[in-house]
Amino acid sequence: MRIKITIRCKHCGEKFVLRGKREKGRIETGFKQCLCDNRDDFIIEELPV
Numbered sequence: 001m002r003i004k005i006t007i008r009c010k011h012c013g014e015k016f017v018l019r020g021k022r023e024k025g026r027i028e029t030g031f032k033q034c035l036c037d038n039r040d041d042f043i044i045e046e047l048p049v
């Protein structure tokens with residue numbers, strides 16, 4: 001199932017819009033980290049494509 005995902009960094013406020021897919025209850029995006037080196041602290045929103 002393909003989905004669109006918005007990731008907002010809680011540290012610097014940077015926003016990323018990515019395409020990903022939902023597999024077995026978890027979301028795959030390939031997103032690694034923010035520009036500010038934050039890897040864990042994000043607000044993740046799932047959007048319908």
Ligand SMILES: [Zn+2]
Pocket residue numbers: 009010011012013014034035036037038
């Ligand atoms: Zn950031």
